[in-house]
Amino acid sequence: MINQQSNNRFFFNVDWVTILIYIALCAIGFVNIYASIPQVEESTAFNFASNYGKQLIFIMTGLVLGFSILLLDAKFFSIFSPIIYGVTMILLLVVLVVGRNVGGNQAWIPIGSFRLQPSELAKFGTALLLARYISSFNPKLNTLKPVLIAAVIIVVPMCLIMLQPDAGSMLVFLSFMFPLYREGLPGYLLIIFWGMVLLFILNLFLSQWVLISIILILGGLFIYFNKKKHQRMIMIGIIMISAIGYLFIAKLVFENVLQPHQRTRIELILGLKTDPKGAGYNVNQSKIAIGSGQLTGRGFLQGTQTKYGYVPEQSTDFIFSTIGEEWGFAGCFVVIGLYMFLLLRIVNLAERQRSTFSRVYGYCVACIIFFHVFINIGMTIGIIPVIGIPLPFISYGGSSLWSFTVLLFIFLKLDSNRMGFI
Amino acid sequence: MDNLFNRKYVIQVLFIVVALILLGTLFYIQVASEKYFIAAESNVLKKIYTFPARGVIYDRNEKPLAQNEAVYDLMVIPNQVKEFDTAALCRIIDIDMKRFARNFNKASAQSRYQPSIFERQLSVQVYATLSEQLSRFPGFFVQSRTIRHYPDSVAAHFLGYIKEVSPLDIQNSEGYYRSGDYIGKSGVEKSYETLLRGERGIVNMMYDVRNVPKGSYAEGRFDTAAVSGDRLISSLDLKLQKLGEDLMRNKVGSIVAIEPASGEILAFVSSPTYDPNLMVGRSQGNNYMELLKNPNRVFNIRPIQGYYSPGSSFKPLDALLGLQEGVIDPSMTFNCPGYFKVGGHTVKCEHVDGNIALRMGLARSCNTYACYVFQKLLTQRKYPNQRVAYDEWQKKVRKFGLGEKLGIDLPSERNGRLYDAAYYSGKYSKYWNYGTVISLAIGQGEMDATPLQMANIMAIIANRGYYIKPHLVKAIGKNRVIKKEYVKKNYVDVEARHFEPVIDGMQDAVNAPWGTAIQSRIDGIVMCGKTGTVQNPRGKNHSVFIGFAPRDNPKIAIAVIVENAGYGSTYAAPIASYIAEQYLKGEVSKYKLAQVAWMKSQVILPEPPKPKVKPKPKGTDSIEKVTTPVLPDQNHTKSKPIQITQ
Numbered sequence A: 001m002i003n004q005q006s007n008n009r010f011f012f013n014v015d016w017v018t019i020l021i022y023i024a025l026c027a028i029g030f031v032n033i034y035a036s037i038p039q040v041e042e043s044t045a046f047n048f049a050s051n052y053g054k055q056l057i058f059i060m061t062g063l064v065l066g067f068s069i070l071l072l073d074a075k076f077f078s079i080f081s082p083i084i085y086g087v088t089m090i091l092l093l094v095v096l097v098v099g100r101n102v103g104g105n106q107a108w109i110p111i112g113s114f115r116l117q118p119s120e121l122a123k124f125g126t127a128l129l130l131a132r133y134i135s136s137f138n139p140k141l142n143t144l145k146p147v148l149i150a151a152v153i154i155v156v157p158m159c160l161i162m163l164q165p166d167a168g169s170m171l172v173f174l175s176f177m178f179p180l181y182r183e184g185l186p187g188y189l190l191i192i193f194w195g196m197v198l199l200f201i202l203n204l205f206l207s208q209w210v211l212i213s214i215i216l217i218l219g220g221l222f223i224y225f226n227k228k229k230h231q232r233m234i235m236i237g238i239i240m241i242s243a244i245g246y247l248f249i250a251k252l253v254f255e256n257v258l259q260p261h262q263r264t265r266i267e268l269i270l271g272l273k274t275d276p277k278g279a280g281y282n283v284n285q286s287k288i289a290i291g292s293g294q295l296t297g298r299g300f301l302q303g304t305q306t307k308y309g310y311v312p313e314q315s316t317d318f319i320f321s322t323i324g325e326e327w328g329f330a331g332c333f334v335v336i337g338l339y340m341f342l343l344l345r346i347v348n349l350a351e352r353q354r355s356t357f358s359r360v361y362g363y364c365v366a367c368i369i370f371f372h373v374f375i376n377i378g379m380t381i382g383i384i385p386v387i388g389i390p391l392p393f394i395s396y397g398g399s400s401l402w403s404f405t406v407l408l409f410i411f412l413k414l415d416s417n418r419m420g421f422i
Numbered sequence B: 001m002d003n004l005f006n007r008k009y010v011i012q013v014l015f016i017v018v019a020l021i022l023l024g025t026l027f028y029i030q031v032a033s034e035k036y037f038i039a040a041e042s043n044v045l046k047k048i049y050t051f052p053a054r055g056v057i058y059d060r061n062e063k064p065l066a067q068n069e070a071v072y073d074l075m076v077i078p079n080q081v082k083e084f085d086t087a088a089l090c091r092i093i094d095i096d097m098k099r100f101a102r103n104f105n106k107a108s109a110q111s112r113y114q115p116s117i118f119e120r121q122l123s124v125q126v127y128a129t130l131s132e133q134l135s136r137f138p139g140f141f142v143q144s145r146t147i148r149h150y151p152d153s154v155a156a157h158f159l160g161y162i163k164e165v166s167p168l169d170i171q172n173s174e175g176y177y178r179s180g181d182y183i184g185k186s187g188v189e190k191s192y193e194t195l196l197r198g199e200r201g202i203v204n205m206m207y208d209v210r211n212v213p214k215g216s217y218a219e220g221r222f223d224t225a226a227v228s229g230d231r232l233i234s235s236l237d238l239k240l241q242k243l244g245e246d247l248m249r250n251k252v253g254s255i256v257a258i259e260p261a262s263g264e265i266l267a268f269v270s271s272p273t274y275d276p277n278l279m280v281g282r283s284q285g286n287n288y289m290e291l292l293k294n295p296n297r298v299f300n301i302r303p304i305q306g307y308y309s310p311g312s313s314f315k316p317l318d319a320l321l322g323l324q325e326g327v328i329d330p331s332m333t334f335n336c337p338g339y340f341k342v343g344g345h346t347v348k349c350e351h352v353d354g355n356i357a358l359r360m361g362l363a364r365s366c367n368t369y370a371c372y373v374f375q376k377l378l379t380q381r382k383y384p385n386q387r388v389a390y391d392e393w394q395k396k397v398r399k400f401g402l403g404e405k406l407g408i409d410l411p412s413e414r415n416g417r418l419y420d421a422a423y424y425s426g427k428y429s430k431y432w433n434y435g436t437v438i439s440l441a442i443g444q445g446e447m448d449a450t451p452l453q454m455a456n457i458m459a460i461i462a463n464r465g466y467y468i469k470p471h472l473v474k475a476i477g478k479n480r481v482i483k484k485e486y487v488k489k490n491y492v493d494v495e496a497r498h499f500e501p502v503i504d505g506m507q508d509a510v511n512a513p514w515g516t517a518i519q520s521r522i523d524g525i526v527m528c529g530k531t532g533t534v535q536n537p538r539g540k541n542h543s544v545f546i547g548f549a550p551r552d553n554p555k556i557a558i559a560v561i562v563e564n565a566g567y568g569s570t571y572a573a574p575i576a577s578y579i580a581e582q583y584l585k586g587e588v589s590k591y592k593l594a595q596v597a598w599m600k601s602q603v604i605l606p607e608p609p610k611p612k613v614k615p616k617p618k619g620t621d622s623i624e625k626v627t628t629p630v631l632p633d634q635n636h637t638k639s640k641p642i643q644i645t646q
């Protein structure tokens, strides 16, 4: 009797709107992967060996996976989060030894015909442990020690992933900054961090001396308007000096630490170099495909750039170019709209949680998806360097689809249990 | 903690801002900018051209002079080539392994996925053998296209030739021509290129990223079919042209025959000539180099590029201008003691005829008579001085088509040479008069004319006062269009009545016992003409005849020049008479056939040029200066008299 009740409550409490968005995105992914298969021969028969056939299997198994997570006890994730984190870190080490090298990255562990990508698992492993740490210790994130502990939780997987090296997956871990911010990390730390990123980019774009003069002029103006406030003047002085120092170090890092192909990528994206047939080829072709879709797109299976293989890696990282070409701006608007709806929904679901664990985890989920969407779409339209990360739920690939499914459904499970305490 | 709760808005605003950035960028590249759409089309679309048949060129009786013949190119798609018996293929198309490797590498370098020409222009026999065994050679196939064929091998200079376009041609055409296209390089093939080439067909094909064709674009809605080139009906008479070329065989010179009433050129012979079929096909390049070796410059188009002193053929103009100006009348006589003297210049005459009037003066080609008329023209009272008189005179001469291009529909026509008064004033300051330029009176000195210009003078006389620009194409396309400029009458401002006395003289030259070309009389046809012997400082004199026939309602005006052949009456005049007879009667009289055969068999070639002669620029456009004019040097008043023979 009680069991019956709890089952009813379970289905009643799960946020079906999110699940519908999830299914919609998966379906959009399937349709566009189907369209992305280069037309080699006319074959009308549905083929499970092809990418779209496999993706259908991935989606089905993903749904099974997701619903089985809903059947688990919500406490499981909180309790086992350190172990899950630990296991994913070990897997990240294992992949460095037994991993298969694909495209210069040692990111996959082959298990039979299936390929496991530990960096995908590390995302929710880290999210879970971060949530557990904040919910258990209720740390004050405006003090040094908790920030360092949180930073360690995030930076360890980043370093391990960087050894593969997989810059794209590594960068996604920066998204954990936003849940921390929500939980009390001082805003100025974020501003300093992103300010440094901005300066790094400007440093390549403008002459160093122009930048230094700008900093000096801006700083001078601030000091002038805060004459009476000595403490602020000193602060501004310190910021100015460290900013200028940072400029020199950044230049040094860029020229001596980064690998040439990384440098080229960054330069290409900033428009410092033009090379439509070299490293910029993918982006250029992707932009052409998306741009040619115009307002309403060429129509399903009518995209010439897609059909005739002009965009490389089209069913995986560049799947958005298919959407852009065949469905046009309207299609892009719908997809981005769905993502926004999903993200805002998750944030609002997270805010209604009683447990801190669920809230922090929810923010982690939203921010990870946000980073993926932003970086991936930004890359296909040429406003972000080519960083190979998939578009959540849409890009071809079992590993990525399942890890996003698990990521999302753990949160849905936590949310369905929001009345209880974890 | 209120503070922290508000942070959820910060994060949501961040999401929305980023989404708007993405959408804004998307809006720009998808909706606001056409650039990417165009780039996508150019990625996928390629225009495949289909080639039209080149326009056929006919003679005036619509017998083909230039037509098209199918040839077969062996094509290869390198990535489709599998292991095969290379030796067998080489044997069939008759190439060695070295050439095979070279061809294959060249094709591979062009594209691995697209067809390139492997071996050009296989003969029909090779094609037949090859097509039976083609399945043994995967990746190879045969593509047919058409090349020029000249069934009678005549009129090479008139037809010109076509050749694959050079990079410069492509550049000059502003993208019309593409590598591998053919273009007319000389002759009618060049001057009527835009009509002959037709319109290429375009098939818009879609290609995938590896350049594999994927079918036509938009169901071929934007495709166009090839349109064959316009046919040209030339003014040439095939039989006449052939006879002319045969008569000029092993001689150097020109024959130009014009239908006076229409300006249509009936025969256009430049000798030495070549078989136009040599300039077609695989050995075009080799043949061209071989022909270039001929010391007599095969590619000179002598009728429009050869410079000759008009000599005696100029004398009718003296008389015509004299009559028109009223300085002479047909009965006025001048005394010919065998020479004409002015200042220190002496112009010799071959005879001593005493008092001589217009008719006899022309029939006997009297230099003295011509000089007197010239003197009278340049010493007219109405002009302030002789320099002005000269300038008026040369303007009138230009009306006869001398000194300027006539505007024939062939490229590379030359002006000829005739100077204005300013030239002589520049040379002699004020100190010159008719005596200084007296040799112009007899068509010598600083005056050159092309054979076409000489023939045109005859057309003017035949027409009694006008000419229509001589041209080689009388009708273009199905509608038989003719260019406007080739129907317009150009008047020379000499009244028709003045022509009759002049024509009398020219009639006597051929038909009277005292005429200079009496041997070339045609039975039943009154031909009017003049012989000339043009001095050639580099060898034997050139033999010249100009004339028209019949006297009334003339059908043919003609100029014949045989270089280094001596007297005009020996070679040029008989040749002209055979041509005129052939055209007017349809055949040459039976009793003259032996003469015709003898004429064809004559070999009159100049001595090989001395090695110290500086090399002339190569190419078909290079011009040979045939005759250097002899000008009396004003510093040597006792200079050697000009030798004019007739």
Ligand SMILES: [Zn+2]
Pocket (backbone or CB within 6 Å): B336, B338, B339, B349, B350, B351, B352, B353, B365, B366, B367, B368, B369
């Ligand atoms: Zn005389």
